Every structure is written in structure tokens, then in C-alpha cells.
Amino acid sequence: MRECCLTRQTKPADELLRLALAPDGTLVPDVDARAPGRGVWITLSEAAVSQAVKKKAFARSLGQPVNVPPDLALRARTRLEERFLGALGLARKAGALVTGAEKTRAAVLAGKLAALITASDAAQDGRNKLSGLLRSRDPEGRVPHFELLTSRQLGLALGLENVIHAALIKGPAAGAAIARAERLGHYRADGRKEELVNE
DSSP states (O other): OEEOTTTOOEEOGGGEEEEEEOTTSBEEEETTSOOSSOEEEEESOHHHHHHHHHHTHHHHHHTSOOBOOTTHHHHHHHHHHHHHHHHHHHHHHTTOEEESHHHHHHHHHHTOEEEEEEOTTOOHHHHHHHHHHHHHHOTTOOSOEEOOSOHHHHHHHHTSSOOOEEEEESSHHHHHHHHHHHHHHHHOSSOOEESSOOO
16 A cells, blocks of 8 residues: 555555656656655556646655656656557567457457457447457456557557557466556546447
């Protein structure tokens, strides 16, 4: 349990984001909460980080002057995106990620799907086909569907041209990627993390 420096509410650490104090006094995102030294916790929300920057909540909580980058909220978001993309890359190397509409569709039909990933800039028609298929196979909405990153972001991370549709296959590697996606989804003020896409 940790206390949010903005709201002063005590929450489980997985609902918060740690920001670490670098040796030069600059506050940096510590998304894995592993950096040494002093740090401060805040609700896992882009809006909360932006508000804390404006209210100078970090310096008050740490009890000392700190250098807070004005784009701290964006830096944290970028770092969370990088961690998600890194987890997807590891899942692909482990054989736990397939890409392309046909392979993704086959994974849904085979019941091997741990999570469906769709590029945020995917065409509506393709998105509807796969999300509809997922709904028919998983009416209780147990399989998460993430639309958090663009096709270009996904493609660059996976070393492919452009990734529109992808499927995480059940297993440990998929679990790690899903955990990263959920943290990113919770953080993004304007993002979409949906247990099941209902269009």
C-alpha cells in the first residue's frame, strides 16, 4: 500500500505510479518501481500526473525542491508504452503472439486467445469483424481486447511492416504483456482499455 501524493489516498501499489528522484534532482518515471533512492507515488492516471505537476505536489510530498519536467505525464505514458511493446516483443519471441487478421481469427476460433490486440487506427470494418467474432466465442467478456497503440507503433516494436491485428496466445508471456497493457490502459486519460469492445 502506498499514498498518492496528489489525493493523499492510500492504494495498492499496482494502482499507482512511482516517480523516482534522479541524482540531479529531476523526477523521472519509474514504471517498474525498481529505481534506487527516493521516490513518490501517484495514482496511475495521466490526468493525475498532469495535475500534480501544476500543483507542485511532488516537491511538497518529497519535502525538497525537485526538477519536474513540464512533460512528465507524457514521459510516463511513453515509458508505459515502451514496456508494453517490449512485453509484446518477448511474447512474439516465445511464440505467444501472432499477427495478421487470418492468424488472429484462427487463434480466436481455436480458443487459444489470451488477449486480442487491435491497432487504434484500424479500419472499422476489420475491427468489427474480429471483435464480433470474439464476442460470439467469449460472450462473458473474459478475454481482454486492447486498442492502445497505432499500427506503426506496433509494427516498429515487432519488426514488421504495420500491425493491425494481433493475438496473444495463452501462457506466461501473454500474462506479462496483458499486465503491461492494463497498466497503460489505466494510465491513459484518452486511451481505451476494454475488457470487451462493444461497438
